[in-house]
Amino acid sequence: MSLRHKKILLGITGSISAYKAAYLCRLFVKDGAEVQVVMTEMAKEFISPLTLSTLSGHPVLEQTHDSRSGAWTNHVALGLWADAFVVAPASLNTMGKMAHGIADNLLTTIYYAAKCPVFIAPAMDVDMFEHQTNKDNVAILQKNNCHFIEPGTGELASGLTGKGRLAAPEDIVKALQTYFKKKLKLKGKTFIVTAGPTYEKIDPVRYVGNFSSGKMGFAIAEHLAENGAQIMLITGPTAQETQHENIKRIDITSAEEMYNACINHFPDSDGAVMAAAVADYAPAASEEIKLKRHSDAIKLELSPTKDIAAKLGEIKTGNQMLVGFALETHDEIANAKKKLKQKNLDFIVLNSLNDKGSGFNVDTNKISIVKKSGKIDTFKLKNKHDVAKDIVNTMIEFIKAS
Numbered sequence: 001m002s003l004r005h006k007k008i009l010l011g012i013t014g015s016i017s018a019y020k021a022a023y024l025c026r027l028f029v030k031d032g033a034e035v036q037v038v039m040t041e042m043a044k045e046f047i048s049p050l051t052l053s054t055l056s057g058h059p060v061l062e063q064t065h066d067s068r069s070g071a072w073t074n075h076v077a078l079g080l081w082a083d084a085f086v087v088a089p090a091s092l093n094t095m096g097k098m099a100h101g102i103a104d105n106l107l108t109t110i111y112y113a114a115k116c117p118v119f120i121a122p123a124m125d126v127d128m129f130e131h132q133t134n135k136d137n138v139a140i141l142q143k144n145n146c147h148f149i150e151p152g153t154g155e156l157a158s159g160l161t162g163k164g165r166l167a168a169p170e171d172i173v174k175a176l177q178t179y180f181k182k183k184l185k186l187k188g189k190t191f192i193v194t195a196g197p198t199y200e201k202i203d204p205v206r207y208v209g210n211f212s213s214g215k216m217g218f219a220i221a222e223h224l225a226e227n228g229a230q231i232m233l234i235t236g237p238t239a240q241e242t243q244h245e246n247i248k249r250i251d252i253t254s255a256e257e258m259y260n261a262c263i264n265h266f267p268d269s270d271g272a273v274m275a276a277a278v279a280d281y282a283p284a285a286s287e288e289i290k291l292k293r294h295s296d297a298i299k300l301e302l303s304p305t306k307d308i309a310a311k312l313g314e315i316k317t318g319n320q321m322l323v324g325f326a327l328e329t330h331d332e333i334a335n336a337k338k339k340l341k342q343k344n345l346d347f348i349v350l351n352s353l354n355d356k357g358s359g360f361n362v363d364t365n366k367i368s369i370v371k372k373s374g375k376i377d378t379f380k381l382k383n384k385h386d387v388a389k390d391i392v393n394t395m396i397e398f399i400k401a402s
C-alpha cells in the first residue's frame with residue numbers, strides 16, 4: 001500500500017527534531033503523496049521554510065492571513081482538502097493547544113477545522129514527555145480520535161536519555177500506510193474498467209478512431225485499485241501507463257475486441273465502469289491491401305458496432321454495478337438519462353463539451369453524476385484524478401447503500 005494520490009498536510013512545530021520533517025516530507029512525496037506543509041513560528045527557528053517548500057513543491061503556509069494584502073489562508077478548505085493531517089514533530093506546546101481549544105496560529109486553526117484523520121508524532125525532552133500535563137493532553141487527543149505515533153527512546157538532543165525522540169520518518173510513513181490499508185473500502189472487489197478509444201480498421205494503414213486519450217479511464221482504474229479493488233483494465237490504443245499491482249491491463253484495438261474481453265470477464269466481476277470512447281460504427285468490411293488514391297470520391301460503408309455497455313446492462317445481476325459515461329454537446333441531462341435507462345446503468349457520468357476544460361485530451365473534467373434514483377450531483381472543474389475520486393466515492397456509496 002503506497003500513499004499515491006494521498007493529500008497530506010504536514011504540520012511542523014518547534015522542536016530540534018524539526019530537521020527530520022524535511023526527510024519525512026521527502027519520503028511522503030517519494031511514496032506518491034501530495035504534501036502541503038504548515039509551519040509554526042518556532043518551527044521556522046529550527047528549519048527553513050525554503051527547504052520544505054522545495055521538497056514539497058508548494059509554498060509553505062505559515063500565517064492565518066497575509067498582513068500586507070489582508071488575504072487570509074482558508075484553513076477550512078485546507079482541512080477538507082487533506083486526506084491526513086500529520087503533526088510531526090508535535091511539541092508539548094502545540095499538543096497542549098490542540099487539547100485545550102487554543103487556535104492562535106494557522107496549524108492549530110487547521111487542526112480544529114480538519115475533517116480528515118489526524119496523526120501526531122510527539123517530540124520533546126523525556127521530562128516534558130513524562131509530565132502529567134502532557135499525559136493528560138495525550139489522553140484528551142486520543143479521546144478526540146487523534147492517532148499517536150509513539151516517540152522513540154534513546155539519547156535526546158538535551159543530552160538526557162529517555163522517551164521523547166521523534167519517531168523515525170520511515171515509521172511515520174508506515175503508520176499512515178497501515179492506516180489507509182485498513183480503510184480500503186473495495187478490498188475483495190473486482191471491477192472491469194474500459195478506457196481509451198477504439199480503432200476500426202479501414203485497410204492495413206488506416207482506421208476510424210476518435211480523440212480519447214484514456215486519461216479518465218486510467219485515473220478511475222487507479223483510484224479503484226488504491227481502494228483495494230482488483231481491476232481488469234480493458235483499454236484501446238493509448239499512451240497512458242499504470243504501474244499499480246492491482247491492475248491487470250488488457251490491450252485491445254477494436255470495439256469487437258473490447259466487447260469480447262468485457263463479456264469474458266464481466267461474469268466474474270462486481271461491476272464495470274465504461275469509460276472507453278467506443279466507436280459506434282466500424283467499416284463494414286476492411287481491406288486486406290492498402291486502398292489506392294483515386295481522383296474520384298470514395299464512400300466508406302460503416303456498420304454499427306455492438307453496444308458493450310448495453311449488453312453488460314442486459315446480463316448484469318443484482319449484485320453487479322454498471323457505470324457509464326456520456327459525452328454530450330446538447331440536451332445533456334435528457335440524453336444522459338436516456339442512456340442510463342437504455343443501458344440499465346446504476347449511474348452515468350455526464351460531461352458536456354460545452355464546459356471549458358472537459359472532454360478528450362485535457363487533464364481536467366467537469367462532471368455531473370446522474371443516478372438511477374433520479375438524483376443528480378454536479379461537481380466543479382477538477383483534474384481527472386480528483387474527478388476519478390468523486391466517481392469512485394459514488395461507487396463506494398452505492399455499494400454501501402445496496
Ligand code: CTP
Pocket residue numbers: 194255274275276277278279280305306307308309310323324325326327339
Ligand atoms: N458504449 C459502449 N459500447 C458502444 C458505445 C458506447 O460500451 N459501442 C458505452 C460508453 O463507454 C459509455 C456509454 O456507452 O459509457 C455511452 O457512450 P456514448 O458514446 O456517449 O453513447 P452512445 O450510446 O454511443 O450514443 P451516442 O454516441 O449516439 O450519443
